[in-house]
Amino acid sequence: xxxxxxxxxxxxxxxxxxxxxxxxxxxxxxxxxxxxxxxxxxxxxxxxxxxxxxxxxxxxxxxxxxxxxxxxxxxxxxxxxxxxxxxxxxxxxxxxxxxxxxxxxxxxxxxxxx
Numbered sequence: 001x002x003x004x005x006x007x008x009x010x011x012x013x014x015x016x017x018x019x020x021x022x023x024x025x026x027x028x029x030x031x032x033x034x035x036x037x038x039x040x041x042x043x044x045x046x047x048x049x050x051x052x053x054x055x056x057x058x059x060x061x062x063x064x065x066x067x068x069x070x071x072x073x074x075x076x077x078x079x080x081x082x083x084x085x086x087x088x089x090x091x092x093x094x095x096x097x098x099x100x101x102x103x104x105x106x107x108x109x110x111x112x113x114x
Contacts, residue, residue, distance in 0.1 A: 008073065015067035015079070020056040023067060023079045025049040027056075 015023060028049045035044060059065040063084055070078035 009071075011071045011074075012068050012080070013071070015060065015069050017057050017061050019067070019069055020053045020060065021050060022069060022076045023056050023081075024052040026076065026079045027052050 028047050028051055031039075031047060032044045056065075056067070060067055066082050066084055068080040069076050070080065
């Protein structure tokens with residue numbers, strides 16, 4: 001049986017270009033878990049935490065994405081990214097929404113009993 005960890009002080013705040021290292025780190029950490037067994041392990045092992053910094057800087061500074069960072073007790077644990085309406089990445093007009101989280105969150109049973 002897993003040990004449950006209480007989340008006691010969750011805060012969500014709007015991310016800025018200054019937060020792109022944190023967002024990239026969360027994204028890379030998520031990839032290493034989500035794509036294990038799908039993407040070659042060597043690629044995941046060599047994936048740098050700052051791999052997506054320039055992409056996130058571009059998307060946030062050019063108002064392509066809106067980003068928020070979720071903190072638990074002042075520690076960044078997740079990032080929420082939402083495509084702004086002006087981006088035309090999907091022909092059907094769908095909006096991209098992405099939730100990325102540090103793998104430690106999945107070990108906490110967060111949200112499983114909601």
